[in-house]
Amino acid sequence: MLKKIIILAIVVGFAWACKTQLPGSSDSSKKPNIVFIMADDLGYGDVGFNGQTKIKTPALDQMAKEGVVLTNHYSGSPVCGPSRSCLLTGTHTGHTTVRGNPNWTTSGADVVLKEDDITVAEELKRAGYHTAILGKWGMDEYGVSGQANAQGFDYFYGYRRHGEAHHYYPKHLWRNTEKVPLEGNIPEETFGQYSHDLVANEALNYLDERAKSTEPFFMYVAFTTPHYELTVPEDSKTPYENLGWEKRPMKKGHYYNDEEGNIAYAGMVSRMDRDIGRIREKLKEHGMAENTLVIFTSDNGHEYDRGFFDSNGAFKGRKRDVYEGGIHVPFTAVWPNKIPEGSTSNHQSGFWDFLNTACEVAGIAPTKKDLDGISYLNALKGEKQKVHEYLYWEFNEGAGPRQALRKGDWKLVRQYKKDDELYNLSNDIGEDTDLSKINAKKLKELQALILTARTDDPNYELVKIVKKK
Template sequence: MYRPVIRLLLTCPLRVGLLLCSLVLFVPNSLGQDAAISGSERPNVIIIFIDDMGFGDVGFNGATGPKTPHLDQMAREGMQFRDFYVGCAVCSGSRTALMTGTHYQRLNMAAVLFPNSNKGLHPDEVTIADMLLDAGYATKCVGKWHLGHLPPCLPTYQGFQSYFGIPYSNDMWIDPANRLADDIVLREGVTLEQLRAGEKQKNQVPLMRDEEVIEYPVDQSTITKRYTEEAIRFIRQHRDEPFFLYLPHTMVHLPLAVSDAFKNRTGKLIWDAIEEVDWSVGEILGELRRAGLDERTLVIFTSDNGAAVGSSLPLRAKKGSVYDGGIREPTVMRWPGRIPAGTVCREVAASIDVLPTLAKLCRAELPQRPIDGHNIWSLMSGAKGATSPHQTYCLTHGPGTVRSGKWKYYPWPEGQSGRKADRSARDHNQGDRPSVQLYDTVADIGETRNVANEHPGVVQRLQAAWEAHNKELSANRRPAADLIRPKDALSPSRPGTPGRRSNSSVAPLDWASVEPGKTYPSSSVANLVKQPFTLTCKLSGDLASGVVVAHGGTLTGYSMYLHDGQLTFAVRQSGDTIRRVSLPLGPASDWTIVASVTPTAIRLKVNDNRAEVWQGDGRLLRHPAEDLSIAFDSKMPVDPEGPTRRFDGTIKSIRFQID
């Protein structure tokens, strides 16, 4: 009965609203108590939600690259969930499902929101923070929100008493409608006048406190460390009362960045970023121990979707796909004395189950509106004979999927990526080739052998569940919220792509005049879309290493680099599709290198006597947005597996031509 009052207060000016809220929280609640959890046993709750971390990125799931000692220790002290699913294979849909216990499609939320989106999570929906705030918990969000970057969808309108973080993905841009703090910190030469005039660049995002931008562009190399420090301050401030901390890290989403302590730690930037996230987990758990809160705090660690850069192995596919590599996540839950240590749950559970489970544990009221999750405390507590509450877990993201026990069903044929819907074939068989997919995830965790033809009864049952789920979901949708933009706000449209050459004042680049250590506008380089080209470099230097040339970033581009005596030419055609051609340099210290991209191959030649070829169309599908860099990579790496250091040899010449 107190929800409308609290929600109204949260939409007031922040300082006044929070003061009044603190008084309202002393009013007794009708909390729907569970006799099994007494008031003194209500746990503090910390949810650590990583961005784009794959199943195979952590030691407790077999990672051999990055070291994750703190997560591995957390797994020894808690319970691993080996079959834990999120509600979407990308950002916003996954966060919606976690925060509301409800499929994102039911709430008419987009799978991914952008700074130019005009919708967000409706404030009438009950989030975990809403529910726990009503139950007397202090609440805070630290990190990536991505459920709406303007009122009434910011965290402070969704049950969080305070917020510190980046409001969406770190590869996006600032919306001129966001309110600027009076003491905003401006970086990288940006002026207040430019910002008010609509300055925005891709990969340059704002840092917010509550409802104001306090830094632009945020220094992403410090963000994991600053999130961790902010989270620890909140724990210390609220150690004597129940609290809910939601820590959705920005990393390890592209563009990757790490603090000085983790730079060049492993040889791969993605591994450096994973290790810094692991460090953060260790700092949080260490603070709980020091504060005497260890046995009073439930900590849940998981990821929003599969790996974009890292590893989802041994699962099939990665981020964006509804194969398991896109939606089955590394997950640990830890509550000393309540969750049995060193245990593994192999029952199907999901992020939509977190909210109803916390309602039980924290003696809070479930939302009156229907949700899709179930209480999984019997699984978490290791109750004898406990089984998944999901007879079928249906996910309608992309082309869709159903998990039921050991079975994983796809109502579409093989040959797709699992990212986009193809509603064509619906017959269960077309000759000997099934038009649907069925995998035994216990016997075949990598989903390599389609057994649909061998189990027609299972296919029929899961197809019926799929159709019933879609019918019910379509009939019971609820609205998203309209973002409120000031009337005089400038457009939030996506920043223009320099490669479109809309700026006719930029002169064509004279490659003969390029200098090491400098950058050149991408718009000065000839249009590369589906164009064959050749890059010729003359280099020298004993044991030279580093980036020779880079043009592009996390969406598309090419780079050439030397590392450990190996020369690599990498072409990022789009997103996570990167083609690499490599050669050992041998004992020579002077090299003439010719790298070419054609409709049939990517070729690499050194000193006219060694050649390596990748067979296939290597041409770029779009022009790089990031500038051309000589002897270093100025922003985000084209190839995350390449070195981050500047080239320490000598570049005698670079020639480039469209063939």
């Protein structure tokens, strides 16, 4: 009898030990953590795993080797504000709340996230996650409803407003709703504490804190690199000096650029890559890597390059274009033992799919049933994946409204006071040959579909906008 009691005690004790592991350690019964890392204005071809040869991105290249690359992933918009709105709310620019950057509205009003918007952070909090946004928020120009802490994030550190993020040596950042003065910073002299470094270190500190808890977490790291202004500390320029590169002199204006652009741009990208590597190492250090899905992408296409870096790869256009160069972005994800190493997927996905994906990872259904997103989790895992009927974008700044719709291999591009353009991306990813004149049936099909892809919004009418002063 005593022997049976001893054996039972050993079994119970072993089971309890397995269940009560140290905080941060791998536990298959714990919901997976999610880390979403986003660059700002990084081109599809700016990373080594998509063919970049001049700029070194070893950490991202290693991530691609250990995980999956999605070759047909799209940002929410060709500029940052609406792209982030799509990411957060699971809706494309025909339906999302913020469809343009500040000042670019037909009503003249600045638009921020509304109280009744349900963000991915709010969904994950419902599933028991601790949530943090570090870096560029850019969804709050003036109002309480647009603040990160009012949209499901437990912790926020970085840039609150859109325009604040244009400078890397700002006089302050924000921690939740409080200003954090950066003593000694002189923005116009690019002197002081480099904001990218502060954000990267905050991400590492956050992971240290999460390692003390058994609570799952969602960490959204929104780096501002390599967005203008083009400036980076000297140690990131050193590897690119004396290589015989052509020079691109830069001037100071709204952006306090360094004197030489190409070296600064490459240094910014590599510094970001370095810190992504540090984030992944920190996850490993705390035993959290195996239970964490890490995603990397960019908020839209590049703005800086004029051909030296081949930032577009094969694509036409850049930031602010609805051609592929403005919206077709790099994407890689890693999740040990869940995502096959060294895999690729040509599944067509967009920023508005992330909310659905995160919900599936967390084991919940999205609150709203009329979202535009479809979870791409199966595509990440190399399994059979549901596909979109179509992908849609709209954008309206100085040149007037632009729209694009992709259905399968076919893409319609509609621009202000121009004839509609039609491309078959299966054999013309560079959008060089307009087929609208020789394939009238397909043109009419997509023209009819694009009329159904958006809802009217008095702030975002499809007319030419006169920018608010």
